[in-house]
Amino acid sequence: MEKNQEIIDNLIIAYWMEMETVINYISNSINLDGVRAEEIKKSLAVDILEEINHAQSLAKRIKEIGGLVPGSFDFSPSQNLLQPKDDTTDVVSVIEGVIEAENGAILHYNKIIKLCDGTDYVTQDLCIKLLGMEETHRIEFVGFLKEYKK
Ligand SMILES: [Fe+2]
């Protein structure tokens, strides 16, 4: 039972990470300016829909295993690098912020996958799928960074 609560608590953390990602990917996909920003904006716009989907899947699983999906009063933000900049052509800092957010998600899904081992295979399966998608997001932006930092 204690393990179940630990899994719920970690799913809620993952849920908030996805929600914060949605907020900041929306703002950055709109705020950025310039020719160099176009591909980044397009890619973020696609990822937003996937991250919303992740949040919904996590919320559904939280409910299924006996938890309660939190409301906005419980939210505390942490994504420093993705806050709006005065320089709206600073694409590199946004790419770095995205990589940091994706790394955070990857780390956290790995944690839940290990936590679920031997107790909750459905949550484990969900987090393995989400992990795969975050790794896809990350490698795309790692590729962008190579080009933009030349
Ligand atoms: Fe996600």
Ligand SMILES: [Fe+2]
């Ligand atoms: Fe992602």
